[in-house]
Amino acid sequence: MLLIECPWCGPRDEIEFRWGGESHVTRPEPHVGDDVWGDYLFARRNPKGVALERWQHEHGCRQWFNIARNTQTQAILAVYRLGEQPPPEFRPVPGR
Amino acid sequence: MKRYSLLRLIKEGFSGQKGWEPAWRSPDPKPRYDVVIIGAGGHGLATAYYLAKNHGVRNVAVIERGWLGGGNTGRNTTVIRSNYYYPQSAAIYDFALKLYEGLSRELNYNVMFSQRGMYTLAHSRHDMESAARWVGAMQLNGIDAELVSVERIARAVPILDVSRAARYPVWGGIYQRRAGTARHDAVAWGYARAASALGVDIIQNCAVSEFVFGGGGRIIGVETSRGRILADKVGMAVAGNSTVLADKAGFRLPVTTYALQAYVSEGLKPVLDTVVLSLATGLYVSQSDKGGLVFGGALDLYPSYAQRGNMPVLRGVVSAIAEQFPSLRRVRLLRQWAGAVDVVPDSSPIIGAAPVGGLYLNCGWGTGGFKAIPAGGWMLAHHLATDKPHPIAAPFSLDRFRTGALIDEAAASGIAH
Numbered sequence: 001m002l003l004i005e006c007p008w009c010g011p012r013d014e015i016e017f018r019w020g021g022e023s024h025v026t027r028p029e030p031h032v033g034d035d036v037w038g039d040y041l042f043a044r045r046n047p048k049g050v051a052l053e054r055w056q057h058e059h060g061c062r063q064w065f066n067i068a069r070n071t072q073t074q075a076i077l078a079v080y081r082l083g084e085q086p087p088p089e090f091r092p093v094p095g096r
Numbered sequence: 097m098k099r100y101s102l103l104r105l106i107k108e109g110f111s112g113q114k115g116w117e118p119a120w121r122s123p124d125p126k127p128r129y130d131v132v133i134i135g136a137g138g139h140g141l142a143t144a145y146y147l148a149k150n151h152g153v154r155n156v157a158v159i160e161r162g163w164l165g166g167g168n169t170g171r172n173t174t175v176i177r178s179n180y181y182y183p184q185s186a187a188i189y190d191f192a193l194k195l196y197e198g199l200s201r202e203l204n205y206n207v208m209f210s211q212r213g214m215y216t217l218a219h220s221r222h223d224m225e226s227a228a229r230w231v232g233a234m235q236l237n238g239i240d241a242e243l244v245s246v247e248r249i250a251r252a253v254p255i256l257d258v259s260r261a262a263r264y265p266v267w268g269g270i271y272q273r274r275a276g277t278a279r280h281d282a283v284a285w286g287y288a289r290a291a292s293a294l295g296v297d298i299i300q301n302c303a304v305s306e307f308v309f310g311g312g313g314r315i316i317g318v319e320t321s322r323g324r325i326l327a328d329k330v331g332m333a334v335a336g337n338s339t340v341l342a343d344k345a346g347f348r349l350p351v352t353t354y355a356l357q358a359y360v361s362e363g364l365k366p367v368l369d370t371v372v373l374s375l376a377t378g379l380y381v382s383q384s385d386k387g388g389l390v391f392g393g394a395l396d397l398y399p400s401y402a403q404r405g406n407m408p409v410l411r412g413v414v415s416a417i418a419e420q421f422p423s424l425r426r427v428r429l430l431r432q433w434a435g436a437v438d439v440v441p442d443s444s445p446i447i448g449a450a451p452v453g454g455l456y457l458n459c460g461w462g463t464g465g466f467k468a469i470p471a472g473g474w475m476l477a478h479h480l481a482t483d484k485p486h487p488i489a490a491p492f493s494l495d496r497f498r499t500g501a502l503i504d505e506a507a508a509s510g511i512a513h
Binding site for chain 2: 014015
């Protein structure tokens with residue numbers, strides 16, 4: 001069971017939250033072609049290790065925020081607000 | 097390979113059981129193969145078997161990081177069915193079901209395939225309307241799906257609470273007579289034994305660290321914990337670890353890895369001789385030949401590579417058992433585990449060539465890979481041997497995420513995969 005630190009409400013049980021997919025996926029400009037658009041819609045990093053994710057405190061304040069979480073150990077390594085960049089040590093390697 | 101038979105059993109009985117041999121060879125890797133398959137689960141082993149059997153490609157290695165059949169092949173709830181909505185899905189899953197029907201004889205290995213049928217429960221008027229639509233589609237696909245009444249379900253599954261006061265009242269359901277269960281380990285072991293007998297090398301405890309690239313960026317082999325192994329072609333059937341290997345090869349996949357839990361209870365006298373799936377709770381349950389109730393439910397709520405599940409989902413699944421099968425409330429859980437499953441946005445598999453030359457994919461089966469093992473192996477073997485997709489596998493290419501021709505079973509059939 002995860003204890004998740006909502007930036008607005010403090011530590012709460014994981015059942016109050018909803019996982020909302022990978023963070024920092026940037027919508028491409030229009031007319032980029034099917035390859036780039038398909039990648040934007042479907043391709044995901046799916047890391048075995050630290051993932052940067054959007055979560056929503058669905059059964060609480062209903063705010064969205066970001067989490068850096070290890071997908072093997074489930075350790076939550078950082079919580080940061082939408083619009084913020086992840087802590088530098090968790091930034092993905094360019095090219096992925 | 098010495099064949100298993102009644103005569104052999106009797107003969108060994110008279111000679112102190114000393115004549116048996118290991119079911120498969122465990123050779124050291126050769127420096128080069130025609131084909132290397134990564135992942136000795138059901139799909140990888142079946143691929144190697146059909147490469148050797150159907151296409152005469154016998155210089156093949158199956159390499160496995162851990163032990164044979166130790167991933168999702170040994171972690172699923174053993175249900176086999178083909179009641180899918182879209183024609184493309186019905187074609188591939190029914191192809192698998194038909195191969196399962198002859199598999200024990202084909203492999204000379206008892207995979208204990210038991211066509212005990214499967215009931216999918218509808219719990220409301222709306223569920224029944226959907227069920228009628230699905231059954232119509234399935235029948236058009238040539239699948240033996242039937243719409244059944246609550247009375248018939250109550251007769252077949254007496255321990256199910258179908259009363260008006262039930263927390264999840266049952267209105268009727270879908271029945272597939274040819275569905276059933278098989279011994280999951282035996283499927284891996286049977287394919288391994290038969291493939292090994294045809295000359296396939298099965299190499300366990302052999303983890304891939306990197307791909308080896310040749311001219312033009314084509315993959316020509318793998319670096320492993322047991323040295324470099326070169327190959328004309330490399331196939332991969334690694335389920336939840338597919339994106340880990342895709343990273344090493346330099347491309348991305350539309351795959352997200354989740355934990356899917358499964359549970360088995362203490363052994364009971366026979367109480368359930370079919371498979372039951374509930375549309376309301378996502379619970380599916382059958383009883384193994386040993387007597388344990390084997391059951392599962394929905395995916396965990398967030399991605400995970402850990403082969404263990406989290407408590408909220410366990411609580412939900414166990415609550416469903418307690419509500420829908422009241423007489424099982426006091427049955428104790430014996431074991432709980434999870435597999436790392438490869439979920440794709442349209443809940444359909446990805447079979448065929450990778451964006452990188454020399455590499456071929458079999459992944460994306462998500463929560464339903466076990467039932468598809470013979471077909472997944474057959475299709476990947478066809479593509480590896482002929483460099484063309486099998487007609488049944490063609491719609492399941494990776495390219496569909498660029499063209500938009502998805503096969504959206506996730507939205508269509510309303511059934512947990």
